[in-house]
Structures are given as C-alpha cells and as structure tokens.
Amino acid sequence: MKFIDEFRDGALARRLSSAIEREANGKLAYNLMEFCGGHTHAISRYGIADLLPSNVRMIHGPGCPVCVLPIGRIDNAIELAARPGLILATYADTMRVPASKGLSLLKAKARGADIRMVYSSADAIRIARENPEREVVFFAIGFETTTPPTAVAIRQAQALGLSNFSVFCNHVLTPAAITNILESPEVRQLGTVPLDGFIGPAHVSTVIGSQPYEFFAEEYCKPVVIAGFEPLDVMLAILMLVRQLNEGRAEVENEFTRAVCREGNVKAKALIAEVFELRSSFEWRGLGEVPYSALRIREAFRTFDAEARYGIAYRQVPDNKACECGAILRGVKKPTDCKVFGTVCTPDNPIGSCMVSSEGACAAHYTYGRFKDIPVVAVAS
Amino acid sequence: MSKVRGGYVRPVDFKHGHVDMSHGGGGRAMAQLIDELFLREFDNPWLRAGNDAASVTVPPGRVVIATDSHVVSPLFFPGGDIGRLSVHGTLNDVAMAGGRPLYLAASFVLEEGFPLADLRRIVASMAQAARDAGVPIVTGDTKVVERGKGDGVFITTTGVGAVPEGVDIAGDRARPGDAILVSGTLGDHGVAIMSLRENLSFESTIRSDTAALHGLVAAMLAAVPRIHCLRDPTRGGLATTLNELATQSGCGMVIRERDLPVKPQVVAACEFLGLDPLYAANEGKLVAIAAMEDSEALLAAMRAHPLGRDAALIGAVVEDPYHFVQMQTTFGGRRNVDWLTGEQLPRIC
Secondary structure, three states, X not given: OOOOHHHHOHHHHHHHHHHHHHHOOOXXXXXXXXXXXXXXXXXXXXXXXXXXXXXEEEEEEEXXXXXXXXXXXXXXXXXXXXXXOOEEEEEHHHHHOOOHHHOOHHHHHHOOOEEEEEOOXXXXXXXXXXXXXXXXXXXXXXXXXXXHHHHXXXXXXXXXXXXXXXXXXXXXXXXXXXXXXXXXXXXXXXXXXXXXXXXXXXXXXXXHOOHHHHHHHHHHXXXXXXXXXXXXXXXXXXXXXXXXHHOOOOOEEEOOOXXXXXXXXXXXXXXXHHHEEEOOEEEEOOOEEEEOOEEEEOHHHHHHEXXXXXXXXXXXXXXXXXXXXXXXXXXXXXXXXXXXEOOOEEOOEOOOHHHOOOOOHHHHHHHHHHHHHOOOOOOOO | OOOXXXXXXXXXOOOOOEOOHHHXXXXXXXXXXXXXXXXXXXXXXXXXXXXXXXXXXXXXXXXXXXXXXXXXXXXXXXXXXXXXXXXXXXXXXXXXXXXXXXXXXXXXEEEOOOEHHHHHHHHHHHHHHHHHHOOOEEEEEEEEEOOOOOOOEEEEEEEEEEOOOOOXXXXXXXXXXXXXXXXXXOOXXXXXXXXXXXXXXXXXXXXXXXXXXXXXXXXXXXXXXXXXXXXXXXXXXXXXXXXXXXXXXXXXXXXXXXXXXXXXHHHHHHHHXXXXXXXOXXXXXXXXXXXXXXXXXXXXXXXXXXXXXXXXXXXXXXOOXXXXXXXXXXXXXXXXXXXXXXXXXOOOO
16 A cells, blocks of 8 residues: 555565664664654564564653553543543543553443543544533543644634533643653663663654754753654664664654654644643653643633543552553563563453553563564464 | 225335334234235245244255354445345355355344334345345244334344265364465455444445355365365454464464455555454455365365455464464564454554
C-alpha cells in the first residue's frame, strides 16, 4: 500500500541494519530509550531487535498513555460511569486497565454502567447531542496528540450550548515525563540505568514540534532523534543516534521531517493554551507525582470540567505489590524482570497497566516477542 | 351485514407489521408466520410434513454435526446479511470436518418490535443461500423475546453432513513439516462489518466474503483426500485459528508475512483503525494443513475453484513444545502471532 510499504521495506531494513552494525563501536554499549508506546509497538511487531547488533539495546519508555494512568484515575472514571443516567465516553484503550476492587471499565460496563467506546472526542459530542436528557462525560486521556481534539470538543460544546457534556481531563505532557526520567536517581546519581539517547515521539512532536527537546539535549547531554512510527523510521533514528554518540554530539535531530517541524502545529498549541492550564502536580503510574506534568481545564470552561461538576475526589491507590510496572516505565527493569510477567499477569488477565495496551512494554513483549525468552528452534521453509 | 368467509385468514402484513409477542406464543399468529414466511421461503417436503422433528435418512458411514449462533450487528452489511451468514457459517463448520452437508435446522430468536419486512428479507436470503448450497432447511423453531431483550434477531443453525470414506480431518492432525495454506484474502468480513459500526462510519468498497465452502472442500478432497486439518478462520481471524490448531496438534507454526493474501483496502482500513488483519474475521475462507508433498496439488485445486482463486501457501508446521505461532515479517524480523486478547480494540496513539 502506498505510503505504508515504503516505510516497511525489508531490503532497506537490511541495509540500515548493516549500516548500524558498521557504525556501532563494538567496544561500546548503546542504551537508547524509545519514549513512545508507538515505537515500542513497532519495535516488537516488526522484530526490529533482531536487526540490531547486540550492543545496541532499546529501553522502553513511559510514553504509553494508558500505561501511565494511575489506578485512582480509572477508579474516578468508574465512579462517574456508575452515576445513574450518566454516559461515559472513552477511548477503547482504557477499557481493560485494571482498577481497584478487581474492576475495570469493561467490567463496570458488564455490570450495567453505560460506557461507550469512541474513536474521537467528536463522537462524544455526538452522543451528548443525541441524548440531551442524559449527562455525557468524555474520559480524556493521552499526551499532546489527543489533547487538541479534546480542546476542540470543549469549544464545540460551548458553541452548541451543550449543558449535558463535560470532560474528565487526564491529559499529560511529554517533556515533563522525560525530565522526570532524566532526573531519576537511577539515571542521574546511581547510574544503574544507562541511558545514552532518546528516540523522540512521533505524533506528539507533530503538535509540540522539535523545539521542546532542545533543552534535554543541551542540559543533560543526551541526543534526541524524533522518529516516525514506521519500522524504517525507527531504524534510521537508531542509526542517527549511534552516529551522534560516536561523534560526541548531543543534538535534537528530526528523522520525521515529513510531519514534524521545529515549531510544531501552532494552531493546535494555541488551542491547547486557550482551553487548558498546567496542573501543579499530577500522579503518573510508575513515575509518581510529577510537577507541572499535566493539564486541567481553565476556569473559563469550568462548566465543561467534570472534576468540578461532579466534585471528583482523587485518591492515590498503590499498585499491586508484585507489579513492576513502575520500574519498567522508568526503564529500570525489563518486562522479564517482573516475577508476575507471563505467569499471573498476561494480556488476558493484566495485573499492571504495561500489560494492557498493545503499546505497553509488557504486552508488546508478551504478544510479539516472548518466544525469544525460550530457546525454540523453528525455521520456516 | 358481515359476510363471514369460511377459512379466510387475513395475511400477515409484511410491509408494515412488526414482530409481537403473539408470534412466539404458540397460537394462530405463530402458525401463520411459519406458514406464510418460513414454509413459503424454505419450502421442502420435510417442512411441509408439519412435524416438530424432521425425519431424514443419511448415507452409511461417519456423520458430522455442527451448530452455530449468529448475533451479528448490523444485520445487513455489504456482501451479505445475518441470514446468508447463518447458513454459510454452519455449512462451513460441517465442511471443515470433511463433511458433505445434507440438512440444516434453523432456530430464530426474534425481538418484539422487529420489522416483519426485515425478517422477510433475512429469511428470503437464508432460503436463497440454502438453495444455492443445495442443502434444505428441514426443521426450525421461533421464539419471541420482549423488546430490549434481544438485538432484532438471533439465528442459530445446525447442520448435518456425511464424511466420505477415507477422509480424516481434525484439528489435532497437523505434523511438523506440513504446509499451511489459506484459500484467499484475509479480513474482508471483519472490515466490512466494522465499516458500518455506528461510531466508525467510514466509506469502503470492501464486501463481506461470506460464502459456503463445501464445494471448495470437495474439490480439494478430490485432489488430496488425505488433508490433515481444515478450519475456517472466522472470529479472531487467521491468528486465532492457527493458534488453536497449533495447540490442538501440539506443534508450532511459522508463517511468512509476505505470502499472506490481504486486499490493499483491508490493509488500509486496518492501518487507519489500528487493527491487525490477522485478527479480522473471515466468513468465506479456510485454512488447510497438509503434508508438504501434497501442497502443490492442493494449491492448484484451490486456485482452480472460484472461492480459492487467491489461495496461497503461507508457512509450515514446526516442532515447538510451546506451540507458538511465529511470523517472519516482511521487514526481516520475527515475531509471535499470539492469541487475540479479549476483543480487538482500536488504539489511540
């Protein structure tokens, strides 16, 4: 298919693979973090790790919107959905995330809550217009990619005078999460997590541009290469990172020039600024409370803020003790370092959030790569 | 003055009428619906006999029985409807056991308020599908549930088939070294249905592949009577079917991504929705596993049949104590093709 096959070409992949092999210094180790779940998914789905030399290691980052959502926020959404007459509109990814008391949105739905899966915030608006006698709440999650559509929905609701529509806002910010990882004791002081460079977000960067990453490159001396979500994008970004490291450079480079510019999407950014403001702190699963890392709805749009409308009270809920999602999201541990990985915790019965979304490090490894943990000789004819 | 006409019954109003509780009540309304709709459309001597059970004869030898419930939404979709689907689904289950389908039974659960015009359309479509397949619907049942307790119409069909002498097809017969074949393009039905879901409306030219496969199977068995496994990759798609067969047979499988037949429109829709065609449903395709030395003859027989034109050899059965299904990606790596987890849900990122 046009515009797809070009970015998944096997012959080009082999050439890039040998270029990386030639470029990577055998005496050095290259520990590269792909921030985004989209990259994690691509790496696992296309078997990119098979095409890298052994001293180039990919560390999965926290950029999976579903994975970083803390249990307390899912609990809040379930409480909302349990209100009589209320319709909760949500992206499908959040449906299976485990919450307190063995619940999830999917299970709450089975028990009678009116929860509807939507593809976009516009669908939530449509549901509100079609059900004027019902309250409709859009469970807004995600990084900067999904934030502008939520802003559009809020503005549209205002223009339409939709009094039965509100948004439970859980939008989070990428740069704050990267700072948090770079500032973590494991990276900064202990050096237990070697982290040499970043593959920067694809879709997020189409909105925020490449400029916000310049700070990391400069301040922490870590190269960043922004890359698209196609497998060849990822391979090329790895090659560019290896080159930067070999040459002692720490710059922001843009592999994803077909969609990302330095300034990003100016209109979308203005829209975000108009509707949202920074929260002083927000809890992330795995990272804990991260200052100035999330958005809330501005006073001017308060009538559309579900938190204000329903007096939602946030309660912190600790993760399951055996679950290593926190360490995995920070790159401190690999999925296979977790005792419950693939035993108690599987995609069908997830304990931690990393096992839920197909972009989560655990789900991606379980689904696409777990045969690699076991020596199986299998060759196709 | 009223002139009572002896024996006159006012015909069912199929144009404007709706299903009501009396259509399942066992009284005159039910008898009338059976008579004017089901009997008229399905017409055959067994139904005309008017008994609760059909009395049939089957040839000597092994007989296979399969049953399947159909709860599809929407009821009408590009390339078919629930009626056609309910005939094809069961005929295919019989055919996948190597059986030549002989008879069908059909059971309807109707929701109060369902338009009779739609019901007639569905029943007519079922009758046509059964006629095309040459398999009569010999007995049936109708129940009505209150409004809100059903989704328009649910149809359960049961099929009986005779297995020819010498044919031994089962899910546990795949052996390391065997060839894995599919009869055509993957994911057409799943994407056709998804394109109509209310919250996903996107335009597409993809039609459901719903089809009865017993003719194709007969042609395949004529070429290679010793086929090991046959299965139709319906819900859960090819990935799920291969995992089922690998587990049942106690072996692993390796398939090649570049050999998988998938229509470009299906690839595009799946890209767009964040779905994987390997997990999308098919209603007119089959997976065949046979000894590698038979694969060429089998592939030729499949391609010679209209329903197997796009058939392909996609991989091989291997030894693997963990029963993994793996895929060599076009990209050059290797990955698991795992069981489907829950429902296939779209991704946001």
